[in-house]
Amino acid sequence: MQSVHALEVRALSKTYGTGDRAVRAIDDLTFEVEPGEFLCIVGPSGCGKTTLLKCLSGLLRPTSGAAYLEGTLIERSPDGLALVFQEYSRSLLPWMTVGANVRLPLLGRRVRRSERRSRAAEALDAVGLTGFEDKHPWQLSGGMQQRVAIARALAYQPHLLLMDEPFASVDAQTRADLEDLVLDVHERFGITVVFVTHDIDESVYLADRIVVLTHRPTTVEEIVTVSLPRPRDQIATKELPEFMEIRGRVIRLIKGETGESDEGDDIPAGVVAAHEEVPE
Amino acid sequence: MTRRLRAILLELWLPVLGIALWWVLSDDSTSPFFPPLRRIVEAFRDNWLFARIDTDLVPSLTRFVEGFLIATVVGVLLGLALGLWPLARRALAPSIDFLRSIPAPALISVMILLIGFGDGMKVAAIALASTFPILLNTIDGVRGVEPQQLDMARVYKLGYWHRITRIVLPAASPQIFAGMRVALAVALLVMAFSEMFAGTNGLGFFIVFAQETYRIPDMWAGIVMLGIVGYAVNLCFLAFERRILRWHRGWRATAQER
Numbered sequence: 322m323q324s325v326h327a328l329e330v331r332a333l334s335k336t337y338g339t340g341d342r343a344v345r346a347i348d349d350l351t352f353e354v355e356p357g358e359f360l361c362i363v364g365p366s367g368c369g370k371t372t373l374l375k376c377l378s379g380l381l382r383p384t385s386g387a388a389y390l391e392g393t394l395i396e397r398s399p400d401g402l403a404l405v406f407q408e409y410s411r412s413l414l415p416w417m418t419v420g421a422n423v424r425l426p427l428l429g430r431r432v433r434r435s436e437r438r439s440r441a442a443e444a445l446d447a448v449g450l451t452g453f454e455d456k457h458p459w460q461l462s463g464g465m466q467q468r469v470a471i472a473r474a475l476a477y478q479p480h481l482l483l484m485d486e487p488f489a490s491v492d493a494q495t496r497a498d499l500e501d502l503v504l505d506v507h508e509r510f511g512i513t514v515v516f517v518t519h520d521i522d523e524s525v526y527l528a529d530r531i532v533v534l535t536h537r538p539t540t541v542e543e544i545v546t547v548s549l550p551r552p553r554d555q556i557a558t559k560e561l562p563e564f565m566e567i568r569g570r571v572i573r574l575i576k577g578e579t580g581e582s583d584e585g586d587d588i589p590a591g592v593v594a595a596h597e598e599v600p601e
Numbered sequence: 602m603t604r605r606l607r608a609i610l611l612e613l614w615l616p617v618l619g620i621a622l623w624w625v626l627s628d629d630s631t632s633p634f635f636p637p638l639r640r641i642v643e644a645f646r647d648n649w650l651f652a653r654i655d656t657d658l659v660p661s662l663t664r665f666v667e668g669f670l671i672a673t674v675v676g677v678l679l680g681l682a683l684g685l686w687p688l689a690r691r692a693l694a695p696s697i698d699f700l701r702s703i704p705a706p707a708l709i710s711v712m713i714l715l716i717g718f719g720d721g722m723k724v725a726a727i728a729l730a731s732t733f734p735i736l737l738n739t740i741d742g743v744r745g746v747e748p749q750q751l752d753m754a755r756v757y758k759l760g761y762w763h764r765i766t767r768i769v770l771p772a773a774s775p776q777i778f779a780g781m782r783v784a785l786a787v788a789l790l791v792m793a794f795s796e797m798f799a800g801t802n803g804l805g806f807f808i809v810f811a812q813e814t815y816r817i818p819d820m821w822a823g824i825v826m827l828g829i830v831g832y833a834v835n836l837c838f839l840a841f842e843r844r845i846l847r848w849h850r851g852w853r854a855t856a857q858e859r
Binding site: 375378379380397398402403404406408411412414415416417425426428429430457458459460567 | 673747750752753755756757758759760763768770772774843848849851852855856
């Protein structure tokens with residue numbers, strides 16, 4: 322069992338639409354994530370990062386190739402996988418309290434009510450939101466709402482945590498706090514994390530390895546290993562010469578990429594047909 | 602306290618003024634059709650405090666509540682099915698549009714043929730007419746659920762039941778309630794009309810019967826009672842809605858701040 326990857330992406334590609342209107346979003350992606358690893362994915366804007374995460378979480382079916390979670394082919398939403406969306410305001414349920422939101426993923430499982438409560442309390446404690454169970458998400462600040470979304474993922478006790486630009490819409494200080502929170506959670510629970518971001522500093526600060534993607538149609542440009550010591554620190558780590566060096570390397574990789582391609586960034590509206598979504 | 606008083610004054614000035622004018626201007630009226638308000642108030646007291654509560658008001662309200670509840674259950678369940686299932690929606694939408702275009706009172710004559718003159722006919726007519734606003738709003742609400750919330754539910758492997766009860770129905774509830782508010786007015790209208798058309802008791806019957814037997818003050822008293830019932834029913838519903846949709850007001854208020 323030693324050799325089983327936490328996540329394995331094999332020659333995965335995704336094309337939206339057919340014929341003349343076909344848009345190749347992902348062209349042949351291959352990489353692996355090891356158990357307990359913190360992997361960041363960065364790339365130029367519009368390079369299909371969200372498409373990739375949708376394929377990994379079983380929401381979209383790849384056109385060809387495959388992804389395996391702990392050796393099992395991902396067809397529908399797999400067990401043991403949690404996803405934190407970019408926009409907390411759209412993925413949290415405003416009609417439920419914070420506590421009910423965090424307990425929600427446990428409804429699909431055979432978990433007793435008392436255990437649901439204790440797991441939710443534990444998850445809220447891990448993100449520093451004890452005492453906010455009975456509030457509604459919209460009564461909290463943006464950063465706190467994203468903490469609720471993270472707590473919801475933790476309560477599910479996933480083996481793999483996918484995060485889709487989770488801190489893109491919070492201010493800088495909150496962002497730094499949330500980065501440290503995710504590092505702490507990763508350390509404490511030993512969860513494998515795949516973290517998509519467009520912020521290069523963030524990716525270097527968080528990751529064990531960084532997958533740098535090319536412009537659309539997307540392939541892996543390079544996989545950069547980040548051998549910075551842990552635990553990381555917002556000031557000390559970022560002052561290390563090695564941090565600057567890796568940061569510069571990733572920036573050059575991405576810049577070189579965007580320089581040579583002038584294609585439009587966005588997938589044209591209407592190309593994503595409903596029938597391409599994975600059926601229920 | 603003064604703010605509360607001002608709010609009450611602001612809401613009540615027109616009704617109070619209207620009633621006062623009616624009282625003064627009609628006081629020496631000799632017209633048989635527009636009796637003095639004084640006589641209407643007497644007729645109101647004689648009929649509605651509380652002689653006819655049991656014989657007319659309660660039967661009317663019973664029909665109304667039964668019809669409205671049936672409409673709510675049918676409208677929400679059918680709306681849920683059509684909202685979630687595009688094929689069924691396409692197959693049934695034209696028929697629904699046709700049926701809802703027929704003015705409700707016209708349906709009563711068919712109902713009489715099919716079910717007869719009894720309570721069942723009136724409840725069925727109320728239910729049928731007030732189903733449509735609830736049905737259409739539920740379909741819209743269900744279709745408008747945030748896709749990311751459904752994605753989230755799939756990633757966390759929620760079952761169908763939990764997806765419906767925890768996500769789809771609450772997300773659609775503001776629109777469902779808007780439909781119910783419209784349905785409330787329709788139900789009252791059909792209630793009164795069905796009783797006028799084919800009644801042996803009830804508020805509608807009372808008004809028409811008083812008119813036909815030239816008890817004009819009684820007729821006016823019935824109309825006033827009907828107005829009071831409609832207003833009270835609306836107030837009750839709004840209080841219920843405020844409770845259920847408390848999250849929605851809070852959420853919208855914070856969404857506007859940002």
